[in-house]
Amino acid sequence: MIRTYDDALNVLAERTWENRQQLKRMKEQRRVSFVDTYGTPYTAQGDALNPATFYISVSPDLIYYERFAFKFVIESFESSVSGVSGTALSINNTSLEIENNAINPNPHKHTITGGINAVSYGVKKQATSSDNWAVHISGVDITDYLMEQHDGEWIDGRGVFPSSGAEDFYDILDVACMMRADKQSPDPVLNPGFKPVQIYSDAPFRVTAYLYMKYSNMNR
Numbered sequence: 001m002i003r004t005y006d007d008a009l010n011v012l013a014e015r016t017w018e019n020r021q022q023l024k025r026m027k028e029q030r031r032v033s034f035v036d037t038y039g040t041p042y043t044a045q046g047d048a049l050n051p052a053t054f055y056i057s058v059s060p061d062l063i064y065y066e067r068f069a070f071k072f073v074i075e076s077f078e079s080s081v082s083g084v085s086g087t088a089l090s091i092n093n094t095s096l097e098i099e100n101n102a103i104n105p106n107p108h109k110h111t112i113t114g115g116i117n118a119v120s121y122g123v124k125k126q127a128t129s130s131d132n133w134a135v136h137i138s139g140v141d142i143t144d145y146l147m148e149q150h151d152g153e154w155i156d157g158r159g160v161f162p163s164s165g166a167e168d169f170y171d172i173l174d175v176a177c178m179m180r181a182d183k184q185s186p187d188p189v190l191n192p193g194f195k196p197v198q199i200y201s202d203a204p205f206r207v208t209a210y211l212y213m214k215y216s217n218m219n220r
Contacts, residue, residue, distance in 0.1 A: 033219040035059065039210045044199070045077060051136075051198040052207045061218040062192040069169035069212040072161045076125040077204035130157070130201035137172070138188040138195050145175040169212060 046052030133155040134143045147154045149171060155161045162168045176186035189195075199207050 031219050032063065032216055034214065034216050036214040038212055039071075040213075041208050041210055042197075043206070043208045045204070045206045046199060046201065047077075047204040048202045051200045052205070053196060053198045054209065056195050056197060056211060056213070058192040058195065058213075058215065059217040060192045063216040063218065065173055065190070065213075065215045067212055067214040068172040068190075070172070071169055071210040071212075072155065072199070073208040073210070074130070074155060074158050074161065075206040075208070076127050076158065078206050079124045079126060080121060126204060128158070128203045128205045130203040130205040132200070132202045134200040135170075136196075136198045136200070138191070140188050142172075142175050142179075142189065145178045146170050148178065149174055 042054035042056075044052035044054050134141060135146060136142065143154075150162050153162065162170060172189060176190055179186040179189070197209065199209070
């Protein structure tokens with residue numbers, strides 16, 4: 001088939017467009033990058049009705065974890081109100097007389113005195129005797145696995161946990177292996193996304209969780 005001059009121009013334009021698209025894809029090549037955090041702090045307070053809650057974010061382009069662990073520092077509950085002062089409420093004595101099944105005088109008045117309160121602002125730490133600690137990640141209770149990981153040693157008040165050494169952590173990757181051994185899926189704990197971490201106890205407390213995490217992901 002004999003091509004005309006216009007046909008040749010059309011073929012050339014199509015190939016030029018295809019080459020440009022290919023070059024564009026090459027420029028947008030995705031590469032592997034790493035997220036590496038060493039001791040990033042998250043602080044929250046909780047009590048018997050409200051767990052201390054914070055959130056960590058893992059890239060949806062997660063490839064694999066190299067490290068996922070925590071250290072917890074438990075402290076006294078902290079309030080911004082240090083005290084309240086004021087006067088007691090009192091009602092003045094008033095006598096009432098009933099005449100013809102009616103109160104006279106009507107209406108009658110009562111006087112209330114006092115009731116002026118002042119709030120003192122400042123940092124106040126409330127000593128706590130918190131007990132019955134539990135840790136959940138993405139709604140999964142991993143408390144028993146963390147205890148087993150450290151031979152039954154667990155949070156027992158204020159301090160640093162685990163406390164056996166600077167390089168000793170609550171290792172979530174090890175927890176995932178233990179869950180698989182128990183034929184439980186660790187996916188909710190390990191899946192990428194926005195993960196809620198909740199720490200429970202039965203009295204007011206303050207906790208700082210230090211996150212140690214390293215993972216590779218496809219860079220957008």
